[in-house]
Amino acid sequence: MLSTLPASTLSGCLPTTRSPAVSKLAFFNSVTGGGSKIPNYRVLDALGAPIEGAEVPEISEQFAWRLYENMQLLSTLDDILCSAQRQGRIPFYSLTLISLKYGEEATVIGSAAALADDDEVLSQYRETGVLLWRGFTLDGIMAQVFGNHEDSSKGRQIAVHYGSKQHHFHAVSSPLATQIPQAAGVGFALKRDPERRSKNIACVFFGEGAASEGDFHAGMLLASTVPSPTLFLARNNGFAISTPNSQQFYGDGISARGPGYGVDTVRVDGNDVLAVMNAVKEARRLCLEGGRAVLVEMMTYRVGHHSTSDDSYAYRERQEVEDRNRNDNPITRFRLFMESQGWWNESDEQELLFRLRRDVIKALKRAETVKKPGLEDMFTDVYADEPWNIREQREELMALLKKYGQVWKPWQNELGTLKNGG
Numbered sequence: 001m002l003s004t005l006p007a008s009t010l011s012g013c014l015p016t017t018r019s020p021a022v023s024k025l026a027f028f029n030s031v032t033g034g035g036s037k038i039p040n041y042r043v044l045d046a047l048g049a050p051i052e053g054a055e056v057p058e059i060s061e062q063f064a065w066r067l068y069e070n071m072q073l074l075s076t077l078d079d080i081l082c083s084a085q086r087q088g089r090i091p092f093y094s095l096t097l098i099s100l101k102y103g104e105e106a107t108v109i110g111s112a113a114a115l116a117d118d119d120e121v122l123s124q125y126r127e128t129g130v131l132l133w134r135g136f137t138l139d140g141i142m143a144q145v146f147g148n149h150e151d152s153s154k155g156r157q158i159a160v161h162y163g164s165k166q167h168h169f170h171a172v173s174s175p176l177a178t179q180i181p182q183a184a185g186v187g188f189a190l191k192r193d194p195e196r197r198s199k200n201i202a203c204v205f206f207g208e209g210a211a212s213e214g215d216f217h218a219g220m221l222l223a224s225t226v227p228s229p230t231l232f233l234a235r236n237n238g239f240a241i242s243t244p245n246s247q248q249f250y251g252d253g254i255s256a257r258g259p260g261y262g263v264d265t266v267r268v269d270g271n272d273v274l275a276v277m278n279a280v281k282e283a284r285r286l287c288l289e290g291g292r293a294v295l296v297e298m299m300t301y302r303v304g305h306h307s308t309s310d311d312s313y314a315y316r317e318r319q320e321v322e323d324r325n326r327n328d329n330p331i332t333r334f335r336l337f338m339e340s341q342g343w344w345n346e347s348d349e350q351e352l353l354f355r356l357r358r359d360v361i362k363a364l365k366r367a368e369t370v371k372k373p374g375l376e377d378m379f380t381d382v383y384a385d386e387p388w389n390i391r392e393q394r395e396e397l398m399a400l401l402k403k404y405g406q407v408w409k410p411w412q413n414e415l416g417t418l419k420n421g422g
């Protein structure tokens with residue numbers, strides 16, 4: 001005989017589900033229900049005024065200056081280093097292109113301001129602002145970009161691939177998304193460390209394009225099933241080089257994936273530095289309190305070209321970019337807010353921009369005069385014991401240097417640019 005029990009009483013019949021049983025067949029394709037989109041948390045509107053009901057964080061004038069100065073510093077660095085690349089002084093740079101701002105300053109500075117300075121950060125390649133916020137010097141930035149002997153990676157990394165143990169900033173690696181499962185591991189290690197448990201989190205930045213990699217899913221699954229205080233910060237800037245995000249996913253952005261992994265999730269306006277700060281601060285608190293992963297999706301727009309190797313007008317309208325830059329610029333938005341508080345004016349602006357340009361150019365000029373690492377550094381630091389093939393290559397180079405180093409002009413000149421003459 002067929003069961004006549006009401007559908008709801010069948011709940012829990014199977015060990016594989018705790019879902020209530022229902023008699024109506026219904027498919028769903030929205031995590032918020034009814035087909036609605038995940039909302040975008042905001043504090044300030046595009047003109048820097050608090051939106052209705054917004055919780056404006058209580059920040060001092062001094063703290064607001066620090067936020068603003070770091071966003072402007074990031075933008076100044078971009079301008080000057082892109083020009084340096086165009087002049088052939090450095091080989092590559094990956095933020096923006098001269099005259100147009102990068103456009104994502106609030107995502108990075110707002111996040112950095114909400115983290116503890118000793119939280120472990122695993123970044124993609126657009127998160128230099130975290131280092132600046134933590135006091136990494138301009139000389140340190142230039143040493144890496146120029147690959148001189150003061151660079152902690154001894155000139156062996158591509159430009160902008162920073163790393164600093166002191167600043168809890170894990171070295172950037174070029175293959176996309178590798179940092180995401182690594183972060184789940186770092187989060188788990190923190191949880192196992194009695195000195196850092198409940199004190200620090202692992203925080204991983206990645207673009208929405210990187211979230212198309214399998215490593216994104218591996219990282220999310222790992223951090224949710226082997227729980228760890230890992231904060232996933234997705235920068236959704238609309239593009240993965242030339243691929244628009246409409247071709248990266250069909251669902252409701254990166255946020256929609258969080259609940260799939262049982263991860264607390266929020267979407268935030270990434271051009272609003274106060275909203276980013278509020279969201280990341282709360283996300284960090286949740287991470288520590290529950291010892292579990294949290295996902296924040298920061299919605300922004302990449303105003304600059306992908307890198308100095310890209311011309312984005314080949315795949316998007318120049319007008320669209322200029323409109324975005326003019327109408328919703330994260331720096332301008334926060335500047336308008338500061339002006340409305342009586343904390344900022346035109347002469348402060350001029351003084352700041354002058355000082356930042358002067359300091360960046362000074363560091364750049366200094367870095368150009370610093371010697372490159374010695375040749376021996378090419379062969380060290382990868383293997384604990386030197387393998388035979390590396391030894392052969394090193395010995396061959398030494399023999400060639402002995403033969404031609406002092407007699408062949410091009411080599412002579414080049415050796416003069418290296419530490420200790422090579």
Ligand SMILES: Cc1ncc(C[n+]2csc(CCOP(=O)(O)OP(=O)(O)O)c2C)c(N)n1
Pocket residue numbers: 126174175176206207208209210211235237239240241302306
């Ligand atoms: C595994 C891998 N595939 C492709 C690339 C080439 N690549 C470098 S950056 C990039 C786009 C990444 O886009 P997104 O993650 O959205 O970051 P964004 O540059 O927009 O900040 C691609 C495809 C790479 N570095 N690694």
Ligand SMILES: [Mg+2]
Pocket residue numbers: 207208209235236237238239240241
């Ligand atoms: Mg992107």
